[in-house]
Amino acid sequence: MTRPFVLASVAMSLDGYIDDATPERLLLSNDEDFDRVDAVRATCDAILVGAGTVRADDPRLLVRADRRRAARVAEGRPESPLRAVIAGRRPLDPAARLFTTGETAKVVYAATPDVSVQRDALAEAAPVVDAGDPLDLDIVLADLAERGVERLMVEGGGTVHTLFLAADLVDELHVVIAPFLVGDPAAPRFVNPSHFPQNARNRMRLLEVRPIGDVILARYQPVRTPGIETGTGI
Ligand SMILES: NC(=O)C1=CN([C@@H]2O[C@H](COP(=O)(O)OP(=O)(O)OC[C@H]3O[C@@H](n4cnc5c(N)ncnc54)[C@H](OP(=O)(O)O)[C@@H]3O)[C@@H](O)[C@H]2O)C=CC1
Numbered sequence: 001m002t003r004p005f006v007l008a009s010v011a012m013s014l015d016g017y018i019d020d021a022t023p024e025r026l027l028l029s030n031d032e033d034f035d036r037v038d039a040v041r042a043t044c045d046a047i048l049v050g051a052g053t054v055r056a057d058d059p060r061l062l063v064r065a066d067r068r069r070a071a072r073v074a075e076g077r078p079e080s081p082l083r084a085v086i087a088g089r090r091p092l093d094p095a096a097r098l099f100t101t102g103e104t105a106k107v108v109y110a111a112t113p114d115v116s117v118q119r120d121a122l123a124e125a126a127p128v129v130d131a132g133d134p135l136d137l138d139i140v141l142a143d144l145a146e147r148g149v150e151r152l153m154v155e156g157g158g159t160v161h162t163l164f165l166a167a168d169l170v171d172e173l174h175v176v177i178a179p180f181l182v183g184d185p186a187a188p189r190f191v192n193p194s195h196f197p198q199n200a201r202n203r204m205r206l207l208e209v210r211p212i213g214d215v216i217l218a219r220y221q222p223v224r225t226p227g228i229e230t231g232t233g234i
């Protein structure tokens with residue numbers, strides 16, 4: 001199968017949290033790093049998050065910088081990447097900003113015994129693809145490839161990052177470390193407990209470490225089983 005190149009991106013605290021337990025979104029990146037994330041978004045054909053992130057953050061998932069959107073359009077690409085959501089049994093809200101802002105395409109991958117739950121909830125807001133029950137990431141990636149996606153950015157949250165990493169479907173991992181601790185066991189972490197192929201006997205390759213103001217970016221390449229063809233890398 002030829003699937004998209006998958007770049008997973010996360011910002012975490014020194015103690016591994018990706019948010020706190022309050023309703024407000026926690027900013028871990030600084031302005032310079034958010035601009036870097038924007039630049040990475042602009043290189044991708046699609047951005048994917050989970051339903052938990054849509055509910056918690058109400059993200060738009062658009063390329064923010066005018067010059068980056070213009071450069072994409074000049075290349076014949078949509079001004080922002082396709083926006084994709086992995087959802088489960090709880091209906092998504094069609095009023096979420098992801099569905100109501102920006103002109104670029106959206107798609108929802110529903111992992112539920114009854115896909116009509118999401119289809120009825122979203123109506124015209126976004127097409128809903130049956131992604132199996134339990135979720136089959138191969139369906140998700142094959143469908144994205146059919147939509148012309150060669151390079152996919154997975155922006156979280158923890159459940160979605162866990163699913164992609166545990167399935168060995170991450171080709172590059174960007175981890176930003178913010179200079180503070182969260183320390184709240186009720187807050188979400190980067191990943192949930194799972195069996196990860198990127199374990200102590202199979203260490204990832206460190207591609208780069210970059211200080212960005214007060215945060216650190218580390219880029220990793222999981223050492224993956226050969227034989228899986230992917231789309232374009234960086
Ligand atoms: N710092 C950072 O870089 C980032 C932080 N975040 C934070 O992450 C948190 C959200 O993460 P999280 O709650 O883990 O949610 P996710 O965004 O990872 O979405 C998880 C959802 O995926 C759906 N799902 C589909 N199939 C499965 C399956 N097989 N197993 C489990 N879930 C499945 C479920 O939807 P359903 O509920 O419909 O059943 C579930 O709620 C927020 O606090 C957000 O702020 C998010 C992105 C980046």
Ligand SMILES: Nc1c(N[C@@H]2O[C@H](COP(=O)(O)O)[C@@H](O)[C@H]2O)[nH]c(=O)[nH]c1=O
Pocket residue numbers: 010011025026027028029034037049053054057058059060061062155156
């Ligand atoms: N908090 C956080 C991130 N959160 C991610 O950014 C998304 C918000 O996107 P948008 O609404 O388009 O600006 C949010 O849903 C989540 O995926 N990302 C980071 O690089 N650093 C951070 O500190």
